[in-house]
Amino acid sequence: MTQYYYAPASTGNLSVGFDLLGAAFEPVDGQLLGDVLAIHGEAVQSRLRLSGRYQHQLPADTDDNLVLRCYRLFQQRLGKPLPGLELELIKALPVGSGLGSSACSIVVACYAFNHYFGEPLSQSELLQLMAEAEGGVSGSVHYDNVAPSYLGGLQLMLPGSRQLCRALPWFDHWRVVLSYPGTTLSTKAARAAIPAQLPLATSIAFAAGLSRFVSALYSQDEADAMAALNDVVAEPVRLHLMPELPQLRSALQALGAAHLGISGAGPTVFALCPTDCAARDVAAYLTQHYHKNQDAMTHLCRLAPKGARLVKDPNSCN
Incomplete structure (x- = not known):
């Protein structure tokens, strides 16, 4: 049976916190604003299909897509081979938009793989994997998009701390x-x-x-x-x-x-x-x-x- 996983859009920096603040947002009308990854089942070799509003902004050749890159990184982290997966990325965030598009694809992929295979990685281990994958895209490892997309809310990054980030209060009417x-x-x-x-x-x-x-x-x-x-x-x-x-x-x-x-x-x-x-x-x-x-x-x-x-x-x- 197909399983659908979702990760929300995020805003990094929030003006006052360059690389140290990030927030996940959702439309007030209840719609989803982010990427969805479908795992349709297992296969001999992993294959990725693209769909969604912004699929046209991604290369048609999916071999080097972030989702498959994350699957390879996930297997390397576990230190063992995993079965191939039939995957579909529903790309609903535009690329290069400032909404954490690459982070969103990375987060939904890593979260989905970890959940699908029985959560072998802890929350902090998974967050580190997400940040490392994001670093390969942006050129440096930082958490201000992956952390809120993964955990929700407004997150303060804590470099050097084992906790990695901390959720902050907010004003609900904002x-x-x-x-x-x-x-x-x-x-x-x-x-x-x-x-x-x-x-x-x-x-x-x-x-x-x-x-x-x-x-x-x-x-x-x-x-x-x-x-x-x-x-x-x-x-x-x-x-x-x-x-x-x-x-x-x-x-x-x-x-x-x-x-x-x-x-x-x-x-x-x-x-x-x-x-x-x-x-x-x-x-x-x-x-x-x-x-x-x-x-x-x-x-x-x-x-x-x-x-x-x-x-x-x-x-x-x-």
């Missing part, structure tokens, strides 16, 4: 509008724009902003949390890649958005809104003014409390 214009940005290119070393003043400002944001979440000081959301690391050097951002920010703030930031490496933007009414207005504006082609999409979202999991109805995935 709404996040995610808007993808239909164009792409290379994660590697976006990361290359960031200097290898930061000035001392920038480093202090980054540490202060992240500390302030985390503290405000725990004390449930909404105004201070909003005020802390200032990207001093990535946005200033990536602005030339997204020149529309200042104009969008002014327009959306006039509609009630509290913050507009770059989702991951972009070009998706996320607008943080304190009310449903403001979020609907923001979503309508972005749909009209930020969409570039038929691949574009805008979703009114909330924080996703759950990450990777089994699902019954993959057709609810966008």
Whole structure:
């Protein structure tokens, strides 16, 4: 019997936490926003079929697809051969969008394989495997997309800790509008724009902003949390890649958005809104003014409390 596995989209950095904050989001209308992997059964040799809204953005030759790469890594980690699998990736996240597309495919694949074979890897072992696989795509090992996509919620990365990440509080009434214009940005290119070393003043400002944001979440000081959301690391050097951002920010703030930031490496933007009414207005504006082609999409979202999991109805995935 076919089993369907799902992992949600994620936003890395969240403006104030470059490489250290990541959040999983889901549309408020109950749809799925992420990738689905179907395991249809076992076979002599693993085969992968592609479907879904954004399958056209992936190479038609699936031999080097992330899903099959993850299966090879999973077998290597277990240290034993496994049967071939009949697989189908329902690709519902655009590639190079800033929504953790590669991380989502990696997470859903690793989670599915681990679940299908009786969970031989622990949560921390599986998370490490996901991050290593993601590092092969982005050029460096970081957890800010794989952790929320796997575990759900807002996650703070803890480099050097055995725990690897920690779930943070949130404000349940906050709404996040995610808007993808239909164009792409290379994660590697976006990361290359960031200097290898930061000035001392920038480093202090980054540490202060992240500390302030985390503290405000725990004390449930909404105004201070909003005020802390200032990207001093990535946005200033990536602005030339997204020149529309200042104009969008002014327009959306006039509609009630509290913050507009770059989702991951972009070009998706996320607008943080304190009310449903403001979020609907923001979503309508972005749909009209930020969409570039038929691949574009805008979703009114909330924080996703759950990450990777089994699902019954993959057709609810966008």
